[in-house]
Amino acid sequence: MYTSFIQFTPATHVRRSRLLPVVGTVMVRQGQKVNAEDILAEATVPTHHELVDVVRVFGLSGPKAAESLIQRKVGEILGEHDIIAETGGIFSRVIRTPAPGKIISIHDGQVLIQTETKNISLEARYSGTIAEIINNRGAVIETTASIIQGAWGNKKFAAGPLLCKAETTSAVLASADFEITARGSIIASATCNDEKMLDLAATLPVAGLILGTMPFSLLEKALSQPYPILLTEGFGRSGMNSAALKMLSLYNNHEVALDAGLENGSIQSRPEALVYAPVDERNIVIQSRVTAGQMVRVHTAPYLGQTGTIEKIIPGLTALPNGLRVCAASVIMDNKERKIIPIFNLDVIGFAQPTSG
Amino acid sequence: MSPANQEAYSVMALDIGTVHTRALLFEIVEETYHFIAAGVAPSTTELPQNDIGIGVQIAIRDLQNLTGRILLNQQGSLIIPCQMNGEGIDRIFITYSVGRRLAIATFGLMSDVSLQSINKLASTVTGQIVESISLNDPRTIHEQIDDTLNAHPDLILFAGGTDRGASRSVKKMANLIAAILQLMPKSARPPVVYSGNLLLAKPVQETLDAFTVFSNTGNVRPNMENEEIDQAAEELAKVVTTLRYEEIDGLKQLTPLCNDSPCPSAIAIGRITRFLSKVRDPEKGVLSIDLGAASTITASAVAGELNLNVLPVGSAQGFEKFLKATPFSEISQWFPTGTNFEEAREQLWQKTLFPASLPMTVEALSVEHSAYRQLLRYIMRELAARGALAENGYETILCSGAALTQSGSPRQLLKMLLDGIQPQGISTFILDSHSILPTLGAIARTLPLLPVQVLESSAFTNLATVISTDSNLRIGSQILHAHLQTSDGKTTEVIVKQGTLAVIPLRTGESATLDLELNRGVQVESFELQDTHFKVNGGLCGLIIDARGRPIRLPKNPAIRGELLGRWDSMLAPK
Numbered sequence: 001m002y003t004s005f006i007q008f009t010p011a012t013h014v015r016r017s018r019l020l021p022v023v024g025t026v027m028v029r030q031g032q033k034v035n036a037e038d039i040l041a042e043a044t045v046p047t048h049h050e051l052v053d054v055v056r057v058f059g060l061s062g063p064k065a066a067e068s069l070i071q072r073k074v075g076e077i078l079g080e081h082d083i084i085a086e087t088g089g090i091f092s093r094v095i096r097t098p099a100p101g102k103i104i105s106i107h108d109g110q111v112l113i114q115t116e117t118k119n120i121s122l123e124a125r126y127s128g129t130i131a132e133i134i135n136n137r138g139a140v141i142e143t144t145a146s147i148i149q150g151a152w153g154n155k156k157f158a159a160g161p162l163l164c165k166a167e168t169t170s171a172v173l174a175s176a177d178f179e180i181t182a183r184g185s186i187i188a189s190a191t192c193n194d195e196k197m198l199d200l201a202a203t204l205p206v207a208g209l210i211l212g213t214m215p216f217s218l219l220e221k222a223l224s225q226p227y228p229i230l231l232t233e234g235f236g237r238s239g240m241n242s243a244a245l246k247m248l249s250l251y252n253n254h255e256v257a258l259d260a261g262l263e264n265g266s267i268q269s270r271p272e273a274l275v276y277a278p279v280d281e282r283n284i285v286i287q288s289r290v291t292a293g294q295m296v297r298v299h300t301a302p303y304l305g306q307t308g309t310i311e312k313i314i315p316g317l318t319a320l321p322n323g324l325r326v327c328a329a330s331v332i333m334d335n336k337e338r339k340i341i342p343i344f345n346l347d348v349i350g351f352a353q354p355t356s357g
Numbered sequence: 358m359s360p361a362n363q364e365a366y367s368v369m370a371l372d373i374g375t376v377h378t379r380a381l382l383f384e385i386v387e388e389t390y391h392f393i394a395a396g397v398a399p400s401t402t403e404l405p406q407n408d409i410g411i412g413v414q415i416a417i418r419d420l421q422n423l424t425g426r427i428l429l430n431q432q433g434s435l436i437i438p439c440q441m442n443g444e445g446i447d448r449i450f451i452t453y454s455v456g457r458r459l460a461i462a463t464f465g466l467m468s469d470v471s472l473q474s475i476n477k478l479a480s481t482v483t484g485q486i487v488e489s490i491s492l493n494d495p496r497t498i499h500e501q502i503d504d505t506l507n508a509h510p511d512l513i514l515f516a517g518g519t520d521r522g523a524s525r526s527v528k529k530m531a532n533l534i535a536a537i538l539q540l541m542p543k544s545a546r547p548p549v550v551y552s553g554n555l556l557l558a559k560p561v562q563e564t565l566d567a568f569t570v571f572s573n574t575g576n577v578r579p580n581m582e583n584e585e586i587d588q589a590a591e592e593l594a595k596v597v598t599t600l601r602y603e604e605i606d607g608l609k610q611l612t613p614l615c616n617d618s619p620c621p622s623a624i625a626i627g628r629i630t631r632f633l634s635k636v637r638d639p640e641k642g643v644l645s646i647d648l649g650a651a652s653t654i655t656a657s658a659v660a661g662e663l664n665l666n667v668l669p670v671g672s673a674q675g676f677e678k679f680l681k682a683t684p685f686s687e688i689s690q691w692f693p694t695g696t697n698f699e700e701a702r703e704q705l706w707q708k709t710l711f712p713a714s715l716p717m718t719v720e721a722l723s724v725e726h727s728a729y730r731q732l733l734r735y736i737m738r739e740l741a742a743r744g745a746l747a748e749n750g751y752e753t754i755l756c757s758g759a760a761l762t763q764s765g766s767p768r769q770l771l772k773m774l775l776d777g778i779q780p781q782g783i784s785t786f787i788l789d790s791h792s793i794l795p796t797l798g799a800i801a802r803t804l805p806l807l808p809v810q811v812l813e814s815s816a817f818t819n820l821a822t823v824i825s826t827d828s829n830l831r832i833g834s835q836i837l838h839a840h841l842q843t844s845d846g847k848t849t850e851v852i853v854k855q856g857t858l859a860v861i862p863l864r865t866g867e868s869a870t871l872d873l874e875l876n877r878g879v880q881v882e883s884f885e886l887q888d889t890h891f892k893v894n895g896g897l898c899g900l901i902i903d904a905r906g907r908p909i910r911l912p913k914n915p916a917i918r919g920e921l922l923g924r925w926d927s928m929l930a931p932k
Binding site for chain 1: 539699703704710714715722765769
């Protein structure tokens, strides 16, 4: 039996790919060390085009007739008011370019001109070493970091030092957590129940927030914040699971890259916090196949955000109090209580290769 | 052709969904095909597995465990064909609904003619129309080009011109598409599917072939009066499957084992629904609803005329889109009294983060069922807006997908389906608890006998026959008198009042004759019921008379509404 998995892992070798949304020029080489703000690649993106239909404007019989009248070639650069096509003769008629640009194609009597472009550049975002070049698109960066995966993020990115403010799995983010030394940091707490705290974080400003849970009523406010917010558990007030909190406490003051689910090229990444740290020898690889003895996190009420260890997988189907018959496991929770939980409500804590994003 | 001639004693179908992968086994038992069992595994399309083959292997092993049949050899490969000792299988088919929504750009000549038809074709695949351009588009040409480029389409569908109709406009549109394609990097150019004027297929191909992969289907609008979507949808499915090979790791590797190319579940369900509509009451339709995790497939067919739609809402990954599009009050109106609204809202949004999660408490299950009810309302409204519903209602309503077939007791499921679908006239609800429906459609092309025989078997569950009345009489007024006589002579008399639900016990496999005496002002069918004496079949929940009217109107006052929902609930409870 397989289920989903979640990564709250001690530091290990991590690879993350960074891609341009379009073809461009890669500016780094394999083996090069990069900082988060370094530019990996650049591209020019066309933003505006004009299509000039020579056949229609001159009222010609067809594309063949237009061919001899078009004065330009593909790839030519056009200045303001440059002539594209001309009928010739005493009363010659001309077609001028509607804007300066570059001729992209001439096809069936139609001239396609790229008239506006914009330059985009791709930041490394992660400090590390270039492990691989992806031709014309970007690169893969390798670093050593602990991974704390999230359930939800507000699709923003930032980096900064980690300040773990939670001492318990139910600690509530409070105004006292935003002292001046927290400016520019990524604050971690178990839960936040007050939207004013999200605004307060923006005014300080913090670099980002890592929370266990947040009530759904704060969603719009969280989406509108300029900084990234990551929830390790999801929506509610139950707080943060003990494995994630332990990890965050362990790496207090370490530098963090907080990706709250930004798009990377065309790939939507899962929200995560990478906490830079040297490789931890205790690191173990765990597959997501569910077996007895594995540490799991529950992601569904009424045990949302609680962790425990699988005692056994119950054979066949188990009837829940609501009558549903499901594949379930007997889980010894951290408080030593035994609970029967559907396997689909569990995440195996650990990670599985490959870890490249 | 007999099964023996086809040498297909044992047939396996793999159904690869967003959440689950199923391996279904069909075999000849006493000269007819029967559904034997289904092995199930979580789909393994995402990290860490990222290969559907792993989920397929686990599902087949599960099937082996269930049946005791050996299907895989020691290397883990399928044994094909079936051996003398009974090991292995003879045929294998694949259906799939997994895959992200494709971004589709549609091009047509007139917005209310060919563009409408091509958009209808687009709605038969798991996708979303990101750009639509017609000759009467108010934007300038360069705006049309830039908007299409910014929409990053995965697929371009192009219709235009009735057969032997306008040619210049089609060529003009083909040139526009050519211009757009030239501005895209070669590796990112979407394939173009042309479904327009057949006489122009060749020149259009000549214009576009140089830039991208070009396919030609039949004309979706051969003349102004008629639309022909079905054949084009089958052709389009092949193009979509080719796109999916690039996206879904493992799909292409499985294909050589199959006896037909992998078939999108929507196309397969469409085929079976169309077939059933041909063999059933030509006045009424057959409706199939497959509420999947990421999307919902609906196939509505009357006398062979199919209307197929893949809607971007579902019970798991597609749940977020539904929640965003639906005021919470429309969901909460179905909550039982005492439900904590804030907790309920959080539960539903949490499900968007963990789509496969299951409700663990009675309250949580009620909340989830309330959401599914409203999700079905959303689907029915959407179908009505697209003109995709049969005028005279449905004789058969086939329900597939775990949310509709496995998320509760038969009575809970029936309540959800009645409130959500709100059928009209006389309908039989059939549950496809093993998700067989798409696989039958995929197999139908090469083994047509198998689906026919399996449909006649007990592979599907008859949930209930429902008679829905329509009346303007006051709540509590007597509206009909029903007299049921079973084949063994037992009779049941029921008087039904406006605003109530009545249950007449009639077990699965039993049939009976039903006489209805309708009071003045009461209708059962939208057309005049000629005969009020007819045969009905039993089901898990028996025969239901739903006299709550259409649409069901719930009181605004929460206390009164909660009391009414509780009363309806108890009316359906077994006596």
